[in-house]
Amino acid sequence: MEVGSKFLLAVLRKKIEDGGLCYSALSEKSGIPLSSIKRHLHNPSLGLDKVLLYLNYLNTDLIELANLANQLQHENEQMLTQEQSALFLEHPYLLDFIYMVTSRNLAPKEIAQMYGLTETSLRFYLRIAEMLGYVEDFGDGLFYRSGRRFLLEEGSALDSLFRERFQKESLSHNINPGICVGRIRLTDS
CATH class of the missing domain: 1.10.10 (Arc Repressor Mutant, subunit A)
Structure with a gap:
């Protein structure tokens, strides 16, 4: 599953806090203006080069950041x-x-x-x-x-409703998509 940028940034900000740094100290260390750091750390379109730059000052790597962000994302599910x-x-x-x-x-x-x-x-x-x-x-x-994701209990009335709606919509087209819902292949029958 893909990790959302919001979670990567949240973990990056948390790592800065856990490292005993504040934005102004990070600004002094990196030479990046304080206003730019604040903007960067809340920008979901932040480039990988900037993320790696900040990770370098935090003595961590992208893999650890992604793992922590993935964990945080799963906690929100x-x-x-x-x-x-x-x-x-x-x-x-x-x-x-x-x-x-x-x-x-x-x-x-x-x-x-x-x-x-x-x-x-x-x-x-x-x-x-x-x-x-x-x-x-x-x-x-x-x-x-x-x-936040919408996780439905499998077999619940709501799950059945949305599965039926999805199947009806998918099968209403001239060309049936070759996709699966759960473990059930969608066919005309």
Whole structure:
């Protein structure tokens, strides 16, 4: 599984803290302006060269960083609770909306335009997503918790619903995709 940049940066910041360094000390050691370090360590598009530069000052390597980031990412994976499963089973389009915002990184306005949602519906979806912890509203903008994954209990009603929807959508095209859901190959029968 791919490790998210958010987790790599979180581990990098943690390593700086654990190493007894602060951003200003790292700035002095590296000769990189403090404002650039702050910007770099919160930029998900940070280049590999910069990551390696910071790792050099922390006496660690990319493999250790990736392993720690992978561990952190797995700690953030949680099965949906029974209450969440019941809610999403009753309102599957809410889970679709949250998935599009957090995993596909689509802007809420773009989703609203794509699916014809009213402003009220959009606010309703965003408020529920915030109550469930998938979105945070800071007033000046939304923050999407894109690290969380939707892990469904295999065989649950919600799992069955989404498997059926996926199979129906996949098989509705003229050319069937050669993919598998779990251990079940999708075929016409």
